[in-house]
Amino acid sequence: MEPLLELKNIHAGYGEFRVLHGVDMVVNPGEIVAVIGPNGAGKTTLLKTIMGLTTLYEGRVLFNKHDLTKTSPDRRVKAGLVLVPEGRGLFPNLTVRENLLLGAYTINSRSEVEERLKTVYELFPRLKERENQRAGSLSGGEAQMLAIARGLMSNPKLLMLDEPSLGLAPKIVAEVFEVIKKLRVEKNITILLVEQHVKESLELADRAYIIQGGRIIASGKSEELRNLEELRRIYLAV
Ligand SMILES: Nc1ncnc2c1ncn2[C@@H]1O[C@H](COP(=O)(O)OP(=O)(O)O)[C@@H](O)[C@H]1O
Ligand SMILES: [Mg+2]
Missing domain, CATH: 3.40.50.300 (P-loop containing nucleotide triphosphate hydrolases)
Structure with missing residues (x-):
């Protein structure tokens, strides 16, 4: 292989x-x-x-x-390739959804971005529930999930x-x-x-x-x- x-x-x-x-x-x-x-x-x-x-x-x-x-x-x-950095690198004052969208910056197609959002929300239902909440208000575990989910937005x-x-x-x-x-x-x-x-x-x-x-x-x-x-x-x- x-x-x-x-x-x-x-x-x-x-x-x-x-x-x-x-x-x-x-x-x-x-x-x-x-x-x-x-x-x-x-x-x-x-x-x-x-x-x-x-x-x-x-x-x-x-x-x-x-x-x-x-x-x-x-x-x-x-x-x-995607790196989910040490310390997570989230933007605490942006919402969960806004942080996720930043992970899709390499994708130009709007419909593809929506598709990616759907996929990561299926993987992390708790993030969907907290979609409009500030990232800074998440628990440590949720924040790590968000960091991973953001990494997944570019379909690595x-x-x-x-x-x-x-x-x-x-x-x-x-x-x-x-x-x-x-x-x-x-x-x-x-x-x-x-x-x-x-x-x-x-x-x-x-x-x-x-x-x-x-x-x-x-x-x-x-x-x-x-x-x-x-x-x-x-x-x-x-
Ligand atoms: N931005 C940087 N500029 C200069 N030296 C750095 C920088 N980041 C890390 N280092 C140094 O590189 C070495 C390895 O660090 P790092 O890769 O962060 O180790 P680890 O992730 O295994 O803890 C350390 O000596 C650290 O001080
Ligand atoms: Mg390190």
């Missing part, structure tokens, strides 16, 4: 500040792939690099048979989620992870998930990459990684 996303020898960072030092990664169609690593490892930088939002010194980003290495972020969205092939569980109570984290599972099963969306919750993300994902200091230090099927010594060293020793 041809990969949906392939990263080849990615060296990236911010201006002179290098963060990623030769990252290789593959995401196959239909997979849920987790990127796990401690604070400051370069997880967010990796997702931003896939979107074209960092300085790329070396390496290639291949997506859906196209080389996007030099493609602008908005064209990457058009090509089917690959949905990238940066720490969707951040700041949520365990019960709500479980709900968010259920939604991610459902997206894969019902909507056939491929997912690249960045997380610090090691155990839960390995249960959810098919495969995972462990990143530390801007390098992939381990990768494999989730069940193989569950017992990995490195994971224990990074997470349980601190």
Whole structure:
């Protein structure tokens, strides 16, 4: 099977500040792939690099048979990439519906936008109920659902989620992870998930990459990684 996303020898960072030092990664169609690593490892930088939002010194980003290495972020969205950023990036003073419409900025057809709205409201009925409410008035879990729903408005092939569980109570984290599972099963969306919750993300994902200091230090099927010594060293020793 041809990969949906392939990263080849990615060296990236911010201006002179290098963060990623030769990252290789593959995401196959239909997979849920987790990127796990401690604070400051370069997880967010990796997702931003896939979107074209960092300085790329070396390496290639291949997506859906196209080389996007030099493609602008908005064209990457058009090509089917979406990033749901860390901290969600919602506009608290805009309504739920207005936030969703911002996620559809790459779609010109009015009827297609309506169609997308309908689809995400079916997935998230609670957002429909709160359509005209300010995003800032939502609970943490609802806000995360809105952030994901906004990402879905551009009809992505690959949905990238940066720490969707951040700041949520365990019960709500479980709900968010259920939604991610459902997206894969019902909507056939491929997912690249960045997380610090090691155990839960390995249960959810098919495969995972462990990143530390801007390098992939381990990768494999989730069940193989569950017992990995490195994971224990990074997470349980601190
Ligand atoms: N906009 C930025 N400008 C400069 N350095 C940054 C920026 N964002 C993150 N960094 C640095 O890049 C490194 C990796 O950060 P990040 O990718 O956010 O890690 P993670 O998401 O794994 O916690 C850190 O040393 C961080 O301070
Ligand atoms: Mg981060």
